[in-house]
Amino acid sequence: MPKKRTARPQANGASATAARSKPQLPKGLKAADLVDYYTRMVQARSLDERIWALNRQGKVPIAASSQGHEAAQLGSLLAAEKDGNCFLFPYYRDLALKVAAGLTPVQVMMSFMGKAGDPYSNGRQFPLQGADLPHKIIQISNVVAAGLTQAVGYALACRMSGDDTVVLVYFGDGATSQGETHEAMNFAAVQKLPVIFICENNRYAISTPQSSQMVLEEVASRAAAYGFPGFTVDGMDMIHCYEATREAITHARSQGPVLLEMMVERFMSHTTDDDDRRYRPEGEVERARERDPVITLGQTLLEIGILTQKKVDAIATEALRLTDEATDIADASSPPAESTLHDSVYGP
Amino acid sequence: MPKKRTARPQANGASATAARSKPQLPKGLKAADLVDYYTRMVQARSLDERIWALNRQGKVPIAASSQGHEAAQLGSLLAAEKDGNCFLFPYYRDLALKVAAGLTPVQVMMSFMGKAGDPYSNGRQFPLQGADLPHKIIQISNVVAAGLTQAVGYALACRMSGDDTVVLVYFGDGATSQGETHEAMNFAAVQKLPVIFICENNRYAISTPQSSQMVLEEVASRAAAYGFPGFTVDGMDMIHCYEATREAITHARSQGPVLLEMMVERFMSHTTDDDDRRYRPEGEVERARERDPVITLGQTLLEIGILTQKKVDAIATEALRLTDEATDIADASSPPAESTLHDSVYGP
Amino acid sequence: MAVKSVIEAVREAIREEMVRDPKVFVMGEDVGIRGGVFMATQGMIEEFGAERIIDTPLAEASIMGIALGAAFRGLRPIPEVQFSDFVWPSINQLIGEAARVCYGTNGVLQVPMVIRIPYGGGIRGGLFHSQNVETHFFHTPGLKVVAPSTPYDAKGLLKSAIRDNNPVVFLEHKKTYRLVRGEVPDQDYTLPIGKADVKRIGSKITVVSYGLTLHYCLEAAEELSAEGVDVEVVDLRTLTPLDTETVLESVKKTGKLAIVHEDNITGGVGAEIAALVADQAFEYLDGPITRICGPDVPTMPFAQTLEDAYMPTADKIAAGLRKLAAY
Amino acid sequence: MAVKSVIEAVREAIREEMVRDPKVFVMGEDVGIRGGVFMATQGMIEEFGAERIIDTPLAEASIMGIALGAAFRGLRPIPEVQFSDFVWPSINQLIGEAARVCYGTNGVLQVPMVIRIPYGGGIRGGLFHSQNVETHFFHTPGLKVVAPSTPYDAKGLLKSAIRDNNPVVFLEHKKTYRLVRGEVPDQDYTLPIGKADVKRIGSKITVVSYGLTLHYCLEAAEELSAEGVDVEVVDLRTLTPLDTETVLESVKKTGKLAIVHEDNITGGVGAEIAALVADQAFEYLDGPITRICGPDVPTMPFAQTLEDAYMPTADKIAAGLRKLAAY
């Protein structure tokens, strides 16, 4: 099982990873994996920033940013990918996860602009919502916590079908208050299902701080109420998140559910519709940005010596180029035809 | 705060109370209180048994028995009554509680037969369901766990209105699986509301054993997930239940919610519609009946010396007489007039 | 053919489909050793094991959401809601999620799931064991809704529902479970979802109904026929998709329409039938469209008097039809 | 009188009622410092404090159940559901419980509670931020349902709702929040729940609508009037109790009825209006009852094209009215 890790971001905003002395290549990973994931993370960030800008230009009606959550999302994704037999139920803030799982930048932009060819729903749903089965992802809705029982049911069906898939389901700190979260965890526990509950705890649900959401300091301690283990990890450090998830996958497959709380920071307002200056203390976001997961990962890779500054710059440049290109292509492409309105209300 | 008590009924069926050496009058209680509550308990049992028989005669469509739960119900009621400022949200199995709270046997029988004059709903609802405001009781429905959030809201409103009522809300072990139970406890915790969550744990939800309901051995340990205290008490011993509830009331009023798990036994089938022989191990009920809360309380009072066998017999005889009389009166009385069907869909 | 009750027909349909297709499974409260509170799954845990007859914790939202998630993986779950009155906690998963899955994934995911719901009153269940819940599903595109009235229809339609690739809300009227008996073929058969059935041919008035009240309509039709008014009785059997063709054809023939259901009148299924006919068979109408339905009170109360006062009975239906015939 | 938007009218109504009656309080997600996601409670936590403007955990079932419990104690809660699409988890408390409290206690308890629900589409919200949920409440005896279309109506009706002793589902169409502006009196006023409003007098066709589409109906009516067809537009304002009198009177005058709503057509509020008229004004009808409503797909999709294709627009309404006029 994963060991308990210190989790709370340090109050002074110093990077938690800074404390790790002499970073080394984590076990099970090759240098190429980390370069690959760094590249994906940079690409995701680039798209995320552009999408926000496109919203201000009126081209993207709505977006929820994953800026600040990338390490949690990509660390767990990397573990899932390395395992090779995981299925993911992300939530609306998992932009980086969904992008990194294998979408092209063009597909991402199509989705945000509501164009035909959006891989998740063909423009029917909020961006990147629906299903991306080639990358083993389902997210039916953005109703908070609605995916949890579905993920548990998926895991149940996998076991009944004789395959040993582990299901990772993602949600925020706010989602822990929903009754369905309780029901999902309890059922998974009773049935000992291979489910990893990943709480991306950014300590806010829109404007509502964690202290109005629960009395507890650590969401992870809720796992005890169901009789399975829970851990809090530094969600700003991709390698930490990778390691914790890897171990959780092993545990889940053999012994049942695990709750992983990943402490993250929401860098942007809740969505493009929100303005967080109304409710976040001044300087809080700025301090959080000092622990930017993209920069942290880049620095770690520089330190380990598997990336050079030149390569870092090249990755950034290429990401930007792909984002530009994707924006243009998506912008020029067509929305779904009106005539498709009535399609697929029912299956065949 | 109440101290942690041993709770699990002993496997060999020996009375947990038998272990208590030399029973004494519990603090805060007079001998008359105990005689009074013993009398109420005997009356409740007598009515409960008669109701079951009347169901077999086709005069009562449905009933859920509280036989085996009486100590939990009356012990907590006694504490609430002694406190003088409590409000109760019982559930469908709280027949003894509702009877002991002050209904006449005739009112009880009216309710079970669906007659006009039923104090809870005037024959509109399942027996003893609706509201009995003179006795500070509300139970809108028998939808499992639906009363919990309402109880919490009631407590919130009391505090907002400047009174220091403590709310006691009752539910079974099965109800702990409902999402609403989680939501109610979490909200009560965040707002530090004076609510006592009383789980009458009989280890069955209809046919479903506790082990299919949760991984935990003790429901009380769930309280930690919300940051408030939880205790398991022997629910077959009225005096234990009284003491635990008394202490819980003090705690709730000053510090917020408490979860009290009272370990009880369901002597009868789930309802008159059920046949528990299909799913309960042979001999289980018989063994449980060796710890009958009515007999246990009677014996304790004999031991303390505040009851004589003669008085015990007289109480039983009088209870039976009142039950007989109530049955006849209710049977002879009228159901609500058809013309009232449309009344009170809306308030004035 | 043997004569069977509705509950027997339901049980046989589930059992046969579970034998036929290993992807089918049941989950719900007390469906295991207890065999369900109405015994719809009696004996099945012994035959299929606890993995395919899953006794769940007491939590309807999770029963629905977990069944839904299992359907994503290609299984064919049959979640049971113990009583219709307890479907409310699961509505987010059923109306919010399940109904939108196929549409919201542009057809990539389908939901082959049958939600079995014992519903309805007349059994002294009071406000929380008698509810008619069909309208909420009827008004939800993406769900199919089936509400049979006879053992034959129940078995054939339940089998079709289990083989269907969409979420089907399968409504079983509790009062019909043991009361209504009828012939059921011994061999495998299915009935098409979306086809109404003319249960009695007539020429003067069309009566449309479903579930328990269908039987009261047939009684009333006999009464009227004895008085010389020949009544046609259409059993919708399926609420979604609605067989508008059969209804319109019948009304075009008779010129008069009465709709009967136990559910509250306002905004019920009957309103839609009336609206459809008032639009698409307007020229054929020889009289006002009449609804004989449950009144707008929150389900039927517990007392016998009040339950009777609520329920559309054969007498009340006959009275309504007489008035319409006289128009 | 000042010109205000719908959201301003809503905010004023809440604020004034909170000043007027200390029993009134608000609870919901982000209603505090954030002032609600639509700013309906902006500035109120500063004015009334965190005890009367309660930021709740993210859990709709508890928001509804706790509000309900508070109402039992005589308070007058205004629970906010952040978007209609998130009302589903609370349905057990709202439809299952709240609606049955008065009836189920034989009138002993009342539920003075207003459930505010921003609803509807046309705002690129997609399947989970555009839902029309009114029918589920419309079909629930025990609830009152209000759905205003203008700032004046919104303020007057919300004040009445807050003073009402019953659970009132108060539906605010999101697209009207800032788009629709109108005069609102400065002094205190209320409007009666249960009274429709004839927003345009006409003689040839009656159009019945509510909420956002009411404005599209008015546009269409102007178009048709330019073509010589004088259209009467009835704004229901309240869905329950339904003002059948005003609707029937209008239809008896014009002889033709069209019903317009954004909600899915099948089993929607329009079906009930049609059924009522087809029964009680049958002799007056000069043409088929026409419904111009949202199609039977699960709410409007995200893409602009599909959202447009879903929405009943002034053009689509005008086309329907032309056809009806020509009948």
Ligand SMILES: Cc1ncc(C[n+]2csc(CCOP(=O)(O)OP(=O)(O)O)c2C)c(N)n1
């Ligand atoms: C059931 C439900 N209620 C309300 C909302 C509106 N809403 C969207 S996101 C959100 C906050 C969620 O916070 P959290 O779970 O912490 O996730 P985060 O956005 O912080 O990642 C709310 C209230 C919703 N989508 N679903």
Ligand SMILES: Cc1ncc(C[n+]2csc(CCOP(=O)(O)OP(=O)(O)O)c2C)c(N)n1
């Ligand atoms: C929401 C809901 N689901 C199902 C039921 C049917 N039902 C009634 S009681 C019961 C079991 C409850 O068990 P528990 O909470 O342990 O209480 P007990 O009867 O054992 O006292 C069930 C499943 C219900 N009333 N409400």
Ligand SMILES: [Mg+2]
């Ligand atoms: Mg959060």
Ligand SMILES: [Mg+2]
């Ligand atoms: Mg129990």
